[in-house]
Amino acid sequence: MIVDGFFIAGAILCAITVFLGILATIIRAYPDDFALVSVALLEVFLVVYGISAAIRQAGGQAISGVPWEFWGYFITALLIPALAFIWAVTDKSRWSNTVLAVSGVIVFVMLFRMEQIWDGAIAA
Amino acid sequence: MSESNKQAAKRSRIIDAAQKRSETDRPRRSNGGRSSGLGRIIIAVYGVLALSATVRALYQILMDFSAAPLAYLLSALAGLVYIVATLALASKKPGSWKLSWYAVWFELIGVLVVGALSYLLPALFAHPAVWSHLGSGYGYVPLVLPIIGLWWLHKHRTDTGN
Numbered sequence: 001m002i003v004d005g006f007f008i009a010g011a012i013l014c015a016i017t018v019f020l021g022i023l024a025t026i027i028r029a030y031p032d033d034f035a036l037v038s039v040a041l042l043e044v045f046l047v048v049y050g051i052s053a054a055i056r057q058a059g060g061q062a063i064s065g066v067p068w069e070f071w072g073y074f075i076t077a078l079l080i081p082a083l084a085f086i087w088a089v090t091d092k093s094r095w096s097n098t099v100l101a102v103s104g105v106i107v108f109v110m111l112f113r114m115e116q117i118w119d120g121a122i123a124a
Numbered sequence: 125m126s127e128s129n130k131q132a133a134k135r136s137r138i139i140d141a142a143q144k145r146s147e148t149d150r151p152r153r154s155n156g157g158r159s160s161g162l163g164r165i166i167i168a169v170y171g172v173l174a175l176s177a178t179v180r181a182l183y184q185i186l187m188d189f190s191a192a193p194l195a196y197l198l199s200a201l202a203g204l205v206y207i208v209a210t211l212a213l214a215s216k217k218p219g220s221w222k223l224s225w226y227a228v229w230f231e232l233i234g235v236l237v238v239g240a241l242s243y244l245l246p247a248l249f250a251h252p253a254v255w256s257h258l259g260s261g262y263g264y265v266p267l268v269l270p271i272i273g274l275w276w277l278h279k280h281r282t283d284t285g286n
Contacts, residue, residue, distance in 0.1 A: 030135045033137060036136065036138045087164070089138075089142040091160050092135075092139055092143070093164075094161060095162045095164065095165055098162075098165065
C-alpha cells in the first residue's frame, strides 16, 4: 500500500476523533462539541475523498482491486460518522463520546482497506 | 432563550440545537436509564452479536448441518437468545428487566457450559460455533458481554416495584 496524502490526512483526522472522543468520555458527562466537530470534519473528509476518488477513477487512474468493493467500503465509511453523530444527538450521555471515538477507529480501518484495494495489498 | 442558553452553557451547543428541533412533550416511559449511555452501547453490541450469530448459525445449518449438528443447533439457540436479550434490554415495557436478566444469565451459563464442553469433548465441537471455546471465534465477546450485561442490569434494576 502506498501512503499518499489522502491517507495521511484521513489518518490524522481519525486520530483526532479518537483522541477527542476518549478525552471527552473521561472529562465530560455530555457529548462534547469538539468531539462532534471532529466527527463532522471526518465526514467532510470522506466526501472530499470520495469525489476525488471518483474523478481519479473516471480519469483512468488504475485501481488494482475491484471498484465495487472500494465503493462498498466508501459508502459504509460514509455512514459511520453520520450514525455516530445521530447517536450522540439522541443519547446525551458521557458514553456517546465513546461512540464518537469508535467511529474514528472504524473509519480508519475502512480508509486503510480502501487504500489497500486501490494500491493492491501487500500480503497481510 | 438566554435562560436555556445559560443552563446549556456547560453542555454541548450542537446537541442542544438539535434537541430543540426534535423536542416533543409527549410523556416518555422510562426503564430506569437502562437503555441510555453505556447501556445503549451494550445493546448495540448485543444487536451485532445477535445478528451475526443467528445468520451464521442459519447458514451453517442450511449448508452443512450434518458436520456438527449439536454445535450448530446450540449456535442457533444462542443467536435466538441474543435477539431476545437485545430486544428485552432495549424495551421499556414492565417485565422487560426480568426477561433480559434471565436471557443474559442464560447466555453466561451457556457460554461457560458449552465452552467447557468444547474443551472436554472437542469431537462434538469440531466446527466453529458461537459458544465453543468460550466464544474465542468472536473475540471472547460472548463471554465478556453477559458479565457486563449482568452488572449493568443489576445497576439499573426496575422490577423491584412490581
